[in-house]
Amino acid sequence: MAAIEIRPGIYWIGVNDRTTDLFEGLWPITQEGVSYNAYLVNGEQKALIDLAKGFKTDEFLQQIAEVVDPTALDYIVINHMEPDHTGILSILRRIAPRATILCSEKAQGMLAGFYQIADGVRVVADGEVVSLGSHTLQFFSTPFVHWPETMMTYEPAHKVLFSCDAFGGYGALQGALFDDECTDPAFYEREALRYYVNIVAVFSRPVLKAIERLGSLPVEVIAPSHGLVWRRDPGRIVELYRRWAGYATGPGDLGVTLLYGSMYGNTERVMNGVAQGIARAGLPVEIFDVARTHASYILPSLWLRRGVMVGAPTYEGGLFPPMAHLLDLASRKHIYNRKAAYFGSYGWSGGGQREFTALAEGLKWEVVESFTFQGGPDTARMEEARAFGERFANALR
Helix, strand or coil: CCCEEEEEEEEEEEEECCCEEECCEEEECCCCCCECCCCEECCCCCECCCCCCHHHHHHHHHHHHHCHHHCCCCCEEECCHHHHHCCCCHHHHHHHCCCCEEEEHHHHHHHHHHHHHCCCEEEEECCCCCCCCCEEEEEEEECCCCCCCCEEEEECCCCCCEECCCCCCCCCCCCEEECCCCCCCCHHHHHHHEEEEEHHHHHHHHHHHHHHCCCCCCCEEEEECCCCCCCCCHHHHHHHHHHHCCCCCCCEEEEEEECCCCCCCCHHHHHHHHHEEEEEEECCCCEEECCCCHHHHHHHHHEEEEEEEECCCCECCEHHHHHHHHHHHHHCCCCCCEEEEEEEECCCCCHHHHHHHHHHHHCCCEEEEEEEEEEECHHHHHHHHHHHHHHHHHHHH
């Protein structure tokens, strides 16, 4: 994509990434891709805000050159030190050696650690303003959204907030940069939720603090580091983030995430009966095979819904390993205070329920009931499974 003018003298100069399989080496984006959004403010002095991963250096420099000579840059604003934002910094520093790097105090130390850069760095204070002539930039500290050094940059003349990782999402740009030009907004909202739960959810309290702190700023454009630029309705993505952050302490929506794993099909058969019971009670249910679905796509459902139904067999005296792994990730992402139930098959002895109970305790999940069985289900057990699912659904009300 060519450079795009967002507001007079303010340009998007980002790049799309459709070749990386795992964001942060962990979260799959093979199908969705991701954009690395960077911005150029072209006043009497030139400021580059955010960068991109190192392997996109040639394309990134070409984007800058469509607007200004890269050697003429006066400032490089580092809102966040993560390498998907700063990967080309070493090369850019050689091309534009006179440019001053503007960053937070914590980022200054990270610059030395990541890139051995100590000279030509200027720490900007919270609320500080830097003039570019016809434009000004103001900096706001937003720690732990989502690293401790993170800040946001605001251009007051045109009311543009460069929000870094906040209000961003997975998904390469599909020809359109702005929310009002996008033909599939549901895709970007879904990927923004997945990004939020995968990347930001642990820091939900700082997210709410940042939203509250910046709430008095008049913002007409939100320009994040990933995903769409919001200019028609910037309040939409803010309210989505506010709502998602609220699930960190709230009860979740009335509905069930049904997680299952099955070695030989016995637990899966019972899962179908449990799902019937939940549906019979009139609650929405989303079903995931944890051995075949990456946790990245499961965690958003766990984040949103108050009920968790776990179906997994005993494996070597413990819980089916893919299920144990998923619940460990749920703990790492602080998906706490849900209501849960467990069912599962066992061979010669149990153990899966015992490990699940211990994991649920660490998650602060209230386990309302459990249902285990040896071998495979008969007709009576399938009816018991349906009743089990229905009771759980009703307990959520």
